[in-house]
Amino acid sequence: MNLAVDMLIGAGLLVLAWQTISGRSLFRGIVLFVVFGLTMALAWARMGAPDLALAEAAIGAGVTGALMLVAFRRLVRIRPDQCAQPALRRSRLAVPVAVLAGGLVGVIGLAVVAVERDPALAGLAVTEALTDSGLGNPITGVLLLYRNLDTLLEVAVLLAAFLAARTVFGEDESRPPTPARREVPLVGALLAIIVPLTILIATHLLLAGSREPGGAFQAGAVLAASGVLLVLAGRLQPATALSAGPAFGLTLGLMLFSLVGLAVMAFGDPLLALPGLWAVYLIETAMMLSIAMTLVLLFAGASGLRRSGP
Amino acid sequence: MSASEVLASLLLLTGGLFYLAGTVGLLRFPDVYSRLHALTKADNLGLLLVCSGLSLLAGTWRAAALLATIWLLGLLAATVSAHLIARHARAHDAAGDKR
């Protein structure tokens, strides 16, 4: 029974992936890609990785899908006839190479799974160390206590991606994605409910991250969703200049993480040895805000945001 | 299988049927408005049935409350998005008529 569910999900993933890459329409491809991401989230849940399921649904499917959609819309705005897109190329090599690559991954993967192995040293060390830390979620432990340089640099990668994208933001994107038209009353009502609710959910995900699935990245993506809504509804307008507020939001996570990680050295502790759970929460909150701000700015295709509207 | 489990399974199954009907409508109906009609009506009811079935299975008030919240949120999202899609479609149709 369980295996049957897994098989269904696996088959769904393969079909969706196939349709995403082989479909005629780009727009359809994006929609299918998002559905693929959501199915991936199911697969993660089945594989005993609820943290990854949350991350995949929020970041992999949600954020990537939104970014792809908005990029597609910019393409359409530059030239409306996106039907003139380059067609799929024919290549005699494509199928053999793909089969070879997939086969290689399959064979080595099966070879690894087939042998009886001892549990990983690092994994055992995490389980052992976790009991002293006061954290209940081993993944949060790995990300913020044991391998936190990875996490810090990952936030730096996100910042670098934004800064790199900023070098190619076009001038005309400073116009709002939706022309400021008369606001639909229902949208106001929706925002009034959804925005506080997403903030609540993001906070929950952040706090739950210490014991249950969740954490700064998932929370940041959820928070970004409400920012994206505000941008879409025209409440937040993209701006070309990097103003103080957004700049602060962008750098907060990286700054605070680095400063706390360095400050502990003054007390004789090793670099990045966080002094307690309060530091974990503090840094995660800052990271959540930075991630959300970065994602919203990437979505808006702008260096800054300003408020507008009522 | 207890009575509540049977009832829950029934609810889930009916909910699934409503989803199926909504999807068939989405695929088969001719224009945006009737598609929206099929999708929002049938899926909202389907979601309600699935949520009630699941809360029966879970058997706690906490889960039931959470599922009810999910249903309400789904309702809200469906309402607003259906409204926006219909508005957009009408604006486009009007523009098309003028041309």
Place this chain on the structure above:
Amino acid sequence: MSSAMLYVLVAAGLFGIGVYGLIIAGHLLRKLFAINIMGNAIFVLMVAASAPLDGRPDAVPQALVLTGIVIAVSATAFALALMVQLYRVTGQASLEQDPDGDD
């Protein structure tokens, strides 16, 4: 067949589809779909192939994959912005007819 083996096979299939998509894609957006699918295949493989600890999944590969997902999104976001600007400047959203930067 165990479910780990099943997911390894799914990963293999996804990887193959991603490679195929990468080869046949003309539009850059399609190339990004393909690369993201390949990435997901590798993430699945990393989690599915790790040895369980007393019946519980190993947390380390999951944490690594979480980092990997965020990095994949960052790179995709930059690639999308680059694609839009490339289209704006050259009118092309593909890498074909490359003049090899010779002018």
Place this chain on the structure above:
Amino acid sequence: MTEALLAALVFLPVLGACLLLLAPASWRAAILLVVTVPLPFCLLPLTVLIADAGLFEMALAGHPAPLGIRWRLDALSLLILWLNVSLMILVGLAASARFAPASVEGLRFWPLWLLLAAGIHALLLSADLFNLYVTLELVTLAGIGLIATGGSGAALRAAMRYLLLALMASLLYLLGVGLVYAEAGTLDLYQLGEALEPGLLSATALVLMLAGLLVKSAVFPLHAWLPAAHGNAPGPVSALLSAIVVKVSIYIIWRLWFWTAGDWQLPAPGLLLGLLGGGAILYGSALALVQKRLKMVVAYSTVAQLGYLMLIFPLSNLLAWQAAGYHLVAHGLAKAALFVAAGNILVSLGSDRLRRLAGLDQRLPMDVFTLALASVSLMGLPPSGGFVGKWLFLQAAYEQGAWGWMALIALGGLLAAAYLFRVLALTCFHPRSHGHSTRLREPPTLASLAGLLLALAAIGLGFASAPILGLLEAAWPGAMAP
């Protein structure tokens, strides 16, 4: 104290990048100074320490591997850190003339520049395979962002191609990392040396990682993205990309080869990598000979010169090791000088087509002098740093009676001389100079001076060989493993 110095190498640039985004425009120049000037002073005590002890390790967050991540500084990483810090300062001087820190372009450029530096430093220190992946991504994204500041269609296209290839390469590397972890249960590069049994699976994992890294370091025949990317980026960016960014991937290959798989006997794959290097030298040089643009000549020359770094695999002894390390540093300085000078010429002429360079020696004497000095080092003429590297390679090949490699190295030097003399001849010895009519924009003195300093450093390296060779000898992994 040493921990704090290492932390400063990574975190000063990180914090600097954040502060640049936050501070008012007029402070940015000062912030840049504050975060870059201390870097060499951090390296000085570290050099003394490494000369004494040979090695320094620290467990980040107090968690030793396999639970945590280790930083490990040895003579090799120290040497490349020195190279990077010198480039950051000297090429940075040249870049500051073009991207004024207080300007809008400056705000786009400098934070990425600092994040690139932070990524390179973290990469050189890290001893963890997955952490290396994260740092590689940081280096790649920041580097490609800097290429895109060029803004032209060609630059954007080159950036896009580089980005796609780099993403694929990262995936291959990550797949290898995942397999290694599934098999050995640890990600520490040096612990893996013991935990990883030589076998088909671990060999596959290693091959996947190597393949990814070879793409990222543009080793022939995976170099296709490099010339366009390095030829179309702004001058200072090309300098940094060619001089260090492609090499940090080769640095990881060295680590994997000589440390993680240090006990495996791999003559045949080593020979294969060497042949790739040989192919790079011949192919890159041949294409450099026929290019029409100065920056493309220099970019193809990078393809060729990277080939030498692969010769260590078949030769595989102490002399070859010293040669490769020396060549890495010498080429880094010379190539940065070439690109800075080429960038200045491009800015002042508005074009870098070779036929328009005629007579430039009288109009931009400083930049042409830089070009000539850097060329001397690249060709491997004494007494430059390039000469020492190539001489050591020849000696290493001679010792092993590897006549084929000797011939290749000699030929590579000749070809380098040919394509560089072609440039210099077109510039200086042209009887009638065309293009005098075009107006010339004088390049900023600071940029020309920075290029000259880099070229002088590349030459001067030839006189400072003893301490560097000593350092490299201490880092030779063959000496540790009997």
